[in-house]
Amino acid sequence: MDERMDAIVVGAGPAGVTAARALADAGLAVVVLERGQFPGSKNVWGGILYRQPTEEICPGFEAEAPLERPIIEQRYLMLTEDAVLGATYRTQRFAEPPHNAYSVLRSPFDRWYATKAEEAGAEVFSEFTVTDLLWEDGRVVGVTTGDADGELYARCVVLADGANSLLAQKAGLHKEWAPIEQALVAKELIALPAGTIEDRFALPAGMGTALEVFGEATWGLLGYGFVYTNRDSLSIGTGALLEDLIRTGINVNDMLDRFKRHPAIAPLIAGGETVEYSAHLIPEGGYHRMPRVYADGVVVVGDAAGFVNPLNREGVNLAMLSGTLAAQAVTEAAATDDFSAASLARYRDLLDDSIVIKDLYKIRNATDYAHARPHLLTEYPRLVSDAAREYLTVDGFSKKEKQAKIGGMFRGLPKRRLLGDLIGAARAMT
């Protein structure tokens, strides 16, 4: 038993690798087990990486990491069947270092990031699927791949096995996810020459933009479509909560293809060639549905714990931060050789004091608010679109008549519901 590792990390995504690297830095013996052929080969995201939180955890990453384009602009679009409404924010400050965010492709990024854990002294083994936990006197003492000789023991296990964490379930930390707790997103990577991308999005050379698209992008369901510019490709995707996909019988790839055909989107991707299709769950249960994140001998980090902020498209930064905090708690536990749940509860305390829990708490009611109001993404945008078309169409009616017409459109809205929407929004955001 003396040859036990100090920690086994399951999953070489951002959460697991961050934890492994910090544990190795603290002088602990760490093994990372990754089920893909290489770290990142099972991983998908939108994906925008924020600089500041990444720099905090991995100083100097910009010089080494495979990054696509600095994001200098954010566009929020609302689609109706035939129209697009939108808001754009672009600033020169985002175009100059220090940049705010980068577009990034996960497979190359995660592959690179795993080498940082190796440099710190962690051992990363690919092509090992952990199938179960090993128990001793009611506490987790290791993992198994299900093969003969597949058992590996450690003083502590860090579960970083992603959105679909079967191991957190086996650890008894949460039951199966409910369809309301997971969003399914389909994504394509569409190759286009860099110059074409810059022309179409009016971008300076090498710079990028991020589009988040609501309404018809998701067939009116709660969720959003996105278009992010990479160096010589676009990431385009769309998704919704599983509960709504079940209710409506919509397939997420049909939703994506419909999004791609929309007259506001089709010209952006025209002539591009799809090079990869992916689909992934996003744990969006939020604060109210968060599982327990520690038990005797085990902690849960990243997507496996549901640390996603869908409102601000944050996930990887929260994953990395949770990995850091878990490593801190595990390092402290190692110093006193106490890996009991009572000792590892320190991880939850650290989380509570961090933006991981603070932000999830802040937006805890946002999903329920929007989910209960499907008209926010369908009816209101249509009304605004109708009003804008009326206002912009010059057709011989006097401005006074136009005003009356537009006023009439809005008078049709149920007043009490409108009031409820406003009060609800104020409550959900505070």
Added chain:
Amino acid sequence: MGLQRMVKDRQVLEQPARSRILDPAAIERKLALNTYRVDPSRAHIRIIDHDVCLACERQQCINCCPANCYAPRDDGRVVFSYEGCVECGTCRIVCHVFDNIEWTYPRGGFGIQYQHG
């Protein structure tokens, strides 16, 4: 006008229809672009009891799977093929009423291998 159309749309959406993927061929074309290392010795996902699917009116595994891995059979049962699976977990969660899917990850190194992600 706008409101009426909205109501109509909602009625369409809320029918408990046994809707089907509109364009399964589109998924197949996309999956062909991906890199897989298929494990010839083992299917990592299995429908536990095919007769249970007969009692499942909407068969959401077929609708929801983003890789079109589930297909209806003429006799009302469902067939699953694992080769194009992207290991997302959707089918397991949408089968929560019957809990009729045995879901594991492929062996280490097998299954979908994203080159871009």
